[in-house]
Amino acid sequence: MTASFKTLVGIAGIAAFVGAGCSQSMASHDAMAMASPSMSSSGTKAAALRTTLNNLFAEHVWLAGAATGAALGGRDADFKAAAAALDQNSVAIAKAIGSVYGSDAEQAFLPLWRKHIGFAVDYTMGVAANDRAKADKAVNDLVGYSQDFGAFLQSANPNLPKSVVADLVKHHVVTLKTVIDAQAAKDSEKAYAALRTAAGHMQMIADPLAEAIVKQFPDKFAG
Amino acid sequence: MKLTGVAIGWAIAVAAATTAADAATGINVQLFQFRPGTIAVNAGTRVTWTNHDEIEHTVTAGVPAKPAGGFDLALGGQGATASADFPTPGTYTYFCRRHQHMRGEVKVN
Numbered sequence A: 001m002t003a004s005f006k007t008l009v010g011i012a013g014i015a016a017f018v019g020a021g022c023s024q025s026m027a028s029h030d031a032m033a034m035a036s037p038s039m040s041s042s043g044t045k046a047a048a049l050r051t052t053l054n055n056l057f058a059e060h061v062w063l064a065g066a067a068t069g070a071a072l073g074g075r076d077a078d079f080k081a082a083a084a085a086l087d088q089n090s091v092a093i094a095k096a097i098g099s100v101y102g103s104d105a106e107q108a109f110l111p112l113w114r115k116h117i118g119f120a121v122d123y124t125m126g127v128a129a130n131d132r133a134k135a136d137k138a139v140n141d142l143v144g145y146s147q148d149f150g151a152f153l154q155s156a157n158p159n160l161p162k163s164v165v166a167d168l169v170k171h172h173v174v175t176l177k178t179v180i181d182a183q184a185a186k187d188s189e190k191a192y193a194a195l196r197t198a199a200g201h202m203q204m205i206a207d208p209l210a211e212a213i214v215k216q217f218p219d220k221f222a223g
Numbered sequence B: 001m002k003l004t005g006v007a008i009g010w011a012i013a014v015a016a017a018t019t020a021a022d023a024a025t026g027i028n029v030q031l032f033q034f035r036p037g038t039i040a041v042n043a044g045t046r047v048t049w050t051n052h053d054e055i056e057h058t059v060t061a062g063v064p065a066k067p068a069g070g071f072d073l074a075l076g077g078q079g080a081t082a083s084a085d086f087p088t089p090g091t092y093t094y095f096c097r098r099h100q101h102m103r104g105e106v107k108v109n
């Protein structure tokens, strides 16, 4: 039940994303192209990897939205709990990376991943305090970060071009920023709609990542 | 890169002057890690870092909270190399300023 629910959410998110017809359509097209569909991706192990990554990345957005919503609502205890759960999700994502690329890569990935959460928190705090400079700096940091993240994945997997990954991460940032802005404006309806879009967008990262990994290690994911 | 260290036994070699690093004195910077993370060399050795990531890293003496100031090398992107000479025995830690979880150590005998 959970899986099909997430799939539906994913599809809805993609539809909203495509429907927006924004400049990101190039990036999503590239993302599709960079890991060409193959029979290997339909194998059980490949499907399991894809499901794992989709679940973890979607969870990342739900928990991030819960954390920023609590922060902007002034619910301290709630924020701390959400942030803690979000970090557990980060550790799980790093473990998934480690399961493919080894523990050294896992240890390098985790601080890098946590960094973008730190920037998102900075943005949230900037917005909450009406501190434009802080919010702008956080956005710049996040955009710069997308290059680092792209470089990391490209180093890990030549099937993941840095520029494509960076664009996808940028879009992740933009979709989450929309959530935070709506939360700050106390527009719950918009915030939750944006949260669904943001969570759905993660499939644009999880699917190509899973495809690229399967393509890189066809033997490991055969069958 | 501005070098602030004085008389602590560092000498910075010009990156362009270095040739391909040999296995014993070369450190690869890959997947946001220094590999190997710890290297042991004899005094007087020139150590060369080669960047395999398509992003800038630095090789900066010390630890983030306390840069040692001895050297601060920029590795501009994939394929970039930089070197430092280690004339004096000791243990030299270093990190990347852009990604401060990246740490390494040169043990000079």
Ligand SMILES: [Cu+2]
Pocket (backbone or CB within 6 Å): B032, B056, B057, B058, B096, B097, B098, B099, B102
């Ligand atoms: Cu670095």
